[in-house]
Amino acid sequence: MLGLGIESTAHTFSCAIIKKNGKKGKILSDVRKIYRPDEGEGIHPREASRHHIENSSLVLSDCLKEANVSIKDLDIVSYAAGPGLGPCLRVGAVVARSLASFYKIPIYPVNHAIGHIELGKLLTGATNPLVLLVSGGHTMLLAFLNKQWRVFGETLDITLGQLLDQFGRSIGFASPCGKNIEELANSSSNYVTLPYSVKGNDVSFSGLLSATKSVATKSKVDACYSLQETAFAMISEAVERALSFTRKKELMIVGGVAANKRLSAMLKDVCKRHNCKFFVVPLQYAGDCGSQICWTGLLESQVKQGAELKDTFVTQSWRLDSVKVNY
């Protein structure tokens, strides 16, 4: 089976084609264009959606070319229907609907967050993991139970990605800032005490953000180092708590912040302590991409007919623990 997936929830407009054979999937192409705001600024939904509109046809045709596939060969088309920024989501949905209605291809609205998890499972081979989803939109600990992903811990306010981005922007980076912060953090080892807020399996980052901003007025590198140490230690502790509570023997990290090496190193240590296998999604597929949407759509097509066009809305707030998973 051949699927096309379209991702446009935030910064990234991406199309990908995956060939599915039983439980295996092969990514034939995954083309992306990423909207970059000016330095010190965050994503502007209108500008991002304009970027997506301008780039959508090029990304789509490159993606087909690279996979050596014509639109008529496609069995299904899936798009990210949420959660995300409304104006951005609509671009992907419009492209998907146009293809589906003109070429009569079944269409599948997909939850973006589930996409991160399913693609992670495909690429890492994890079978029954505790999932840590860390990105700009999510900070959640999840485990699969009774046909749904259940939340065992999450952030009570902003996400880890937002924490890094909002802090990064305050010292002049353009988001996503994770990489810049990681580089600066590597040049310090001077820990400044910052608020550490773990509430059971949940974490809260907003106090940490304000406190780090004030440390940055004295030293940017110390602030970056201490921010990473504190925030990642909080996440690691929440992971430990969830691991010991759920007794899972696998941990998988997915989402944009999974690319951070310090976070991986800490979580690897956690896994060693709990005799637990550690999986991290390959760097190239950690961030938002069409593949995650495509693969989830292909999985859904095993048990569901394509959606009616009138049901192909986008939903800005669509929690992944409300999605029934029947495949």
Place this chain on the structure above:
Amino acid sequence: MKLLKKGAEADLYQTKWQDSKAILKIRKIKKYRNSSLDSKIRKQRTIKESQMLSHVKSFGVPTPLVYFVNLDKTSIIMQEIPGKPVHDLPPSQIIDLSKEIGRLVGTLHKNGVMHGDLTTSNFILFQKTVYVIDFGLSQISIKPEDHAVDLRLIKEILNSAHAKIMMSSWKNFLNGYKSIVGHAYFTQITKLVSDIESRGRYAQVV
């Protein structure tokens, strides 16, 4: 010493204290954590836990007795409660016990204590008594917001680990809780729980 459990933040060993069976709880160094942050957290929680285990007894919440605290090793020796964590009991029993758990949490809150880690693994049933353990994240607090965070956590745990019995056990929990804190405070706290949930990511905005 026999290792009983490798918990999230501490290891539990079986030991003896003056001829009776006891539990040694050690918060070991976590290498992944920055060392000054790590020792601060371990020390703080050891103090907090040992104080709170004794303090909450004074208003009738069953907890293990604290025998000995070693701050340098961040360890506590306490009474062994040889029962079963509520988490591991059959679903029907969890539903029944939820009311008692609600009462216990209500009693803690009424006396100005927030537990901070309300999971079904932290309640142990032994000879018809439910014991509360694991006070490492607890705080002396009369702030309604803190109490609401407690309730939200146990709700999250019921909703995930015990999804099939969530509705009935949450209802029982709330009834038990209400019977202790009274109607007015109950209404205030449940309202705050919804507030916290609505601040969560992608929460259903009603």
